[in-house]
Amino acid sequence: MEKIRNLSQLQEIARQVRIDIVTMLNAAGSGHTGGSLSATDILVALFFGKMNLDPRDPHWVLRDRFVLSKGHAAPTYYSILARLGFFDQAELMTLRRFGSFLQGHPDCNSTPGVEVCSGSLGQGLSVANGMALAARLDNLPSRIYVLLGDGEVQEGQIWEAAMSAAHFKLDKVTAIMDYNRLQIDGKVAEIMSIEPLPAKWQAFGWHTIEIDGHNMDQILAALDAAEEVEDRPSIIIASTIKGKGVSIFENKVKYHGVAPTDAELDLALKELGAA
Numbered sequence: 001m002e003k004i005r006n007l008s009q010l011q012e013i014a015r016q017v018r019i020d021i022v023t024m025l026n027a028a029g030s031g032h033t034g035g036s037l038s039a040t041d042i043l044v045a046l047f048f049g050k051m052n053l054d055p056r057d058p059h060w061v062l063r064d065r066f067v068l069s070k071g072h073a074a075p076t077y078y079s080i081l082a083r084l085g086f087f088d089q090a091e092l093m094t095l096r097r098f099g100s101f102l103q104g105h106p107d108c109n110s111t112p113g114v115e116v117c118s119g120s121l122g123q124g125l126s127v128a129n130g131m132a133l134a135a136r137l138d139n140l141p142s143r144i145y146v147l148l149g150d151g152e153v154q155e156g157q158i159w160e161a162a163m164s165a166a167h168f169k170l171d172k173v174t175a176i177m178d179y180n181r182l183q184i185d186g187k188v189a190e191i192m193s194i195e196p197l198p199a200k201w202q203a204f205g206w207h208t209i210e211i212d213g214h215n216m217d218q219i220l221a222a223l224d225a226a227e228e229v230e231d232r233p234s235i236i237i238a239s240t241i242k243g244k245g246v247s248i249f250e251n252k253v254k255y256h257g258v259a260p261t262d263a264e265l266d267l268a269l270k271e272l273g274a275a
Contacts, residue, residue: 033260036074069152124147174227174236175233
């Protein structure tokens, strides 16, 4: 699959993905708006600008792998997979409907392009480690990417996996944290502080990069830099805005798990240039 490194093109794709997100969530009447929008730029840069994939052959053995550990951001994932050609974009409007292969959280058994069933928070980094160890045993060039939520990083299993990845020198693992500072019950810092993040990951033996998670140039540069690191895993701590791209959703904890109403959808589409 040809990679896109033009920043304007990537920004335009991200705008279209955000339109997909609010539209499909409104149609479903449920789902996670804030975290899907905050992760959009990260995942667009990763899938369109970095990963080695073949939509015609989702199980291509040499492909890179992706784990959506914060599985509730599935609308972003689905929009990107559809736009890459893994399945028809018309399917996006079936999100969360009975019989649809686009469930509320990713299902690798039914959705083309999805590598791992996810959504039970805290588990994705462990799965990514397993994929990296398997790729090492099979002598595959595949890189493993995993998107973490900041609230998710309160889970103890994340830190066990962080320790394991460093111990086994899993340099093909790149974790990206969607650091929007809000979780379902409020501010991450007030519920269970995870700071100092860079120092913690460095102490666990990780190469650590801090970026603006809405700056395409910084995202691509961080992904490139992580690929050059040897003998240890990398984490990109991406500062983001929950609900990014639609002002009525931005930095509003209430939109963590609430779909846009019809009136909110109209406002969102106008702001995103779709209406």
